[in-house]
Amino acid sequence: MLFAWLFISLCVSASAQEYHTIKGIVVDANTSAPIAGVNIIGKYLYAISADNGEFVIKNVTAGKHRFEITHIGYGHEHFTVEIGQNDVKGLTIRLKESITNLDGVELLGKTEKRKAQELSTITVGVDEEFLNKNRENSLMQTLKKIPGVSTITIGSGQSKPVIRGLGFNRVSVVQNGIKHEAQQWGNDHGLEIDQYGIESIQIVKGPASLVYGSDAIAGVVDIQPSKVPLPNSFSGEVNLLGETNNDLIGISTGVQGRKQHWFYRGRLTYRDYADYKVPTDRINYENYIFELHENNLRNTAGEEINASFSFGFISEKVKSETFFSNVNAKNGFFANAHGLEVRSSSIDYDRSNRDVDLPYHRVNHFKVTNNTTLYLDQHILELDFGYQNNQRDENSEPVPHGYMPTPSNSRERIFTKNTYSLNLKDTFSPNDKHNVVLGINTELQNNNIGGWGFLIPAYNRYSAGVFVYDHFKINENFHLQGGLRYDAGLMETKAHFDWFQTPIKNPDGSTSYMYLQRSQGKSLEFGNLSGSFGLSYIHQNTTFKANLGKSFRMPLANELASDGVNYHMYRYERGNMNLDPEQSYQLDIDIDHSTSKFNIGISPFVNFFENFIYLNPTPNYYETLQIYEYTQSKVFRFGGEARAGINVTPMLRLNASAEYVYSRQTSGPKKDFTIPFSPPLSGLFSASYQFKDIAFMQSPQVTADFRVTAAQNDIVPPEEVTDGYQALNLSANTKIQLFGKGKPAQLRIKLNNVFNTEYYDHTSFYRLIDVPEPGRNFSISMTVPF
Numbered sequence: 001m002l003f004a005w006l007f008i009s010l011c012v013s014a015s016a017q018e019y020h021t022i023k024g025i026v027v028d029a030n031t032s033a034p035i036a037g038v039n040i041i042g043k044y045l046y047a048i049s050a051d052n053g054e055f056v057i058k059n060v061t062a063g064k065h066r067f068e069i070t071h072i073g074y075g076h077e078h079f080t081v082e083i084g085q086n087d088v089k090g091l092t093i094r095l096k097e098s099i100t101n102l103d104g105v106e107l108l109g110k111t112e113k114r115k116a117q118e119l120s121t122i123t124v125g126v127d128e129e130f131l132n133k134n135r136e137n138s139l140m141q142t143l144k145k146i147p148g149v150s151t152i153t154i155g156s157g158q159s160k161p162v163i164r165g166l167g168f169n170r171v172s173v174v175q176n177g178i179k180h181e182a183q184q185w186g187n188d189h190g191l192e193i194d195q196y197g198i199e200s201i202q203i204v205k206g207p208a209s210l211v212y213g214s215d216a217i218a219g220v221v222d223i224q225p226s227k228v229p230l231p232n233s234f235s236g237e238v239n240l241l242g243e244t245n246n247d248l249i250g251i252s253t254g255v256q257g258r259k260q261h262w263f264y265r266g267r268l269t270y271r272d273y274a275d276y277k278v279p280t281d282r283i284n285y286e287n288y289i290f291e292l293h294e295n296n297l298r299n300t301a302g303e304e305i306n307a308s309f310s311f312g313f314i315s316e317k318v319k320s321e322t323f324f325s326n327v328n329a330k331n332g333f334f335a336n337a338h339g340l341e342v343r344s345s346s347i348d349y350d351r352s353n354r355d356v357d358l359p360y361h362r363v364n365h366f367k368v369t370n371n372t373t374l375y376l377d378q379h380i381l382e383l384d385f386g387y388q389n390n391q392r393d394e395n396s397e398p399v400p401h402g403y404m405p406t407p408s409n410s411r412e413r414i415f416t417k418n419t420y421s422l423n424l425k426d427t428f429s430p431n432d433k434h435n436v437v438l439g440i441n442t443e444l445q446n447n448n449i450g451g452w453g454f455l456i457p458a459y460n461r462y463s464a465g466v467f468v469y470d471h472f473k474i475n476e477n478f479h480l481q482g483g484l485r486y487d488a489g490l491m492e493t494k495a496h497f498d499w500f501q502t503p504i505k506n507p508d509g510s511t512s513y514m515y516l517q518r519s520q521g522k523s524l525e526f527g528n529l530s531g532s533f534g535l536s537y538i539h540q541n542t543t544f545k546a547n548l549g550k551s552f553r554m555p556l557a558n559e560l561a562s563d564g565v566n567y568h569m570y571r572y573e574r575g576n577m578n579l580d581p582e583q584s585y586q587l588d589i590d591i592d593h594s595t596s597k598f599n600i601g602i603s604p605f606v607n608f609f610e611n612f613i614y615l616n617p618t619p620n621y622y623e624t625l626q627i628y629e630y631t632q633s634k635v636f637r638f639g640g641e642a643r644a645g646i647n648v649t650p651m652l653r654l655n656a657s658a659e660y661v662y663s664r665q666t667s668g669p670k671k672d673f674t675i676p677f678s679p680p681l682s683g684l685f686s687a688s689y690q691f692k693d694i695a696f697m698q699s700p701q702v703t704a705d706f707r708v709t710a711a712q713n714d715i716v717p718p719e720e721v722t723d724g725y726q727a728l729n730l731s732a733n734t735k736i737q738l739f740g741k742g743k744p745a746q747l748r749i750k751l752n753n754v755f756n757t758e759y760y761d762h763t764s765f766y767r768l769i770d771v772p773e774p775g776r777n778f779s780i781s782m783t784v785p786f
Contacts, residue, residue: 120534
């Protein structure tokens with residue numbers, strides 16, 4: 001009720017004020033030529049400069065207003081202007097590459113590059129242009145070009161992020177301020193996120209638990225909210241996509257609009273794809289040859305239907321937006337990736353390359369979030385609410401195992417997870433030297449299970465954390481950041497018994513039939529203190545950063561209480577209730593030198609885990625399956641990324657990057673071995689050439705990417721060595737004017753794996769069963785705005 005009263009009061013107060021107008025012109029600082037299409041964006045005010053550079057901002061209340069100015073090819077600027085009793089006219093804004101003086105205004109803001117330089121954390125900003133040019137079958141595959149970021153891929157439509165060799169729940173994925181919660185602990189469980197409509201992503205490489213909580217021990221993929229539409233506007237786009245490798249067809253349509261204070265967005269996405277092709281006609285796994293029909297990896301087809309809608313309100317003091325989204329996907333699994341004996345199965349996997357047979361999964365992820373920001377004098381209050389429901393059905397052929405009779409249906413495992421999230425953050429500046437952030441994060445998870453195959457128990461998980469963070473500006477070029485956080489958590493696992501009876505031999509020689517207990521009802525409490533301290537120093541074109549952080553991660557239900565057969569991995573998995581939370585210490589350094597002609601940088605890190613959690617194979621067997629048990633060990637890691645780029649000519653740019661991770665267990669049963677899914681040394685070389693307009697094509701650009709990956713000989717049993725490989729990808733994009741003088745359409749053409757190279761990605765799920773990466777793929781996509 002208090003927030004509702006405050007909301008109404010602020011709206012009434014804002015509407016009762018007198019409105020004014022700001023008029024001005026935007027020109028080039030060097031030539032004084034007018035600049036068209038410049039975005040002038042305030043907290044609740046917007047304008048775009050016309051062909052003559054002029055702009056008009058209406059309905060401006062008295063007081064001080066802060067604006068953001070953005071335009072391709074110019075610096076990203078902020079300025080403030082104070083409105084008295086009269087309108088402001090004749091304002092001249094001069095844009096150039098660096099920070100500039102604007103006539104008649106006081107420049108308070110900085111370019112996005114400058115703001116990133118002042119942070120000690122190692123962050124990479126991903127904009128909409130990068131996402132559009134590099135779009136792959138899933139969002140995480142799209143981000144693979146970023147040094148230090150790789151993926152665990154599961155077929156053609158699913159993947160999860162890996163940052164510097166760490167993945168699963170060690171990387172936190174955040175969307176609109178709320179941490180995405182699904183069944184990401186599983187090797188074959190992807191992330192249910194629609195990659196269309198995303199404008200900006202921040203990737204944090206290194207410990208980020210201070211602000212994001214427990215699961216950000218290795219890094220964060222932060223999908224940020226889109227910008228608010230302009231007042232009295234309506235726009236939209238249609239995205240079309242087709243691919244040859246898996247005969248994919250896809251369409252995504254988004255619209256957005258706004259009156260004065262209220263705005264909305266909506267999007268629908270549909271994708272349908274067939275089995276994808278690999279550059280081999282047979283697969284040899286466990287000495288059994290699997291023949292592939294026309295190179296199709298059978299039963300890897302699928303479809304996705306995604307929908308989202310949001311509505312919001314913005315005024316001088318309040319900004320609030322509520323999001324609704326639903327992601328629904330059905331994906332087949334290559335049969336032998338799910339423990340199914342194809343040679344004894346009656347399913348005809350080669351009947352069609354578009355149908356989905358057993359085994360397959362169906363996932364539905366429903367999400368509701370609200371982000372509200374209150375601007376209260378010196379304080380900015382940010383409040384995030386979130387509710388998520390993740391329904392996952394895993395279906396496989398009903399085959400009896402051990403004493404289990406033949407199941408009556410194909411629903412092997414069912415997971416129903418509900419997550420409730422609340423974040424509160426207060427940002428304020430007591431003086432011009434400090435920027436302080438106080439925050440609280442809370443989360444409640446309820447995970448229920450079903451089906452005839454048990455692996456992890458049902459559970460409840462509670463977590464809460466409080467943190468304080470300060471950005472201290474010693475001078476314009478020397479900044480310190482530091483903070484502390486305390487987290488507390490409770491894990492409640494629920495008891496579970498087999499649905500069938502197992503014969504047990506008694507001491508007197510008789511036999512009893514019992515429903516074996518697979519998990520116990522237990523409550524485990526966790527608590528931990530974490531923090532970070534860092535600095536950034538800017539000397540002309542060179543930026544130096546250093547950040548030392550301590551993070552922790554609560555054990556998951558599968559690590560604590562799993563007790564069953566994982567047919568995806570051909571093994572019996574057993575949890576360990578005595579596991580401690582993972583604790584990690586990491587030092588990150590970043591040195592970057594950038595000019596208008598070239599850039600070069602390195603980002604090394606050193607990392608130590610006191611008690612890294614992993615699944616260790618034992619000499620014991622359950623029936624014919626080897627038993628794996630979760631255990632902990634000390635782990636030492638180091639590595640980093642290097643990058644360089646140069647503008648050879650105004651039209652030609654060359655880029656190169658390399659990434660490397662070294663991991664070594666220093667204690668435990670696998671002492672002196674690495675850790676699972678450790679990516680090998682890899683380099684990416686690219687060349688881009690920007691042409692002048694050609695016929696109907698505006699600013700066409702062609703790009704060649706050549707990835708060189710070394711062999712991964714440093715493995716932990718039962719992993720196998722992965723050979724090195726080289727792969728070439730080509731792409732071209734251009735703008736095309738389709739409808740008069742409106743926004744041009746964007747056409748993109750890509751050819752991945754040009755030479756149809758047979759290679760294996762060491763972080764791929766299918767690599768474990770000797771399935772190579774997809775073969776040659778030609779794709780064409782177009783974005784048509786309206």
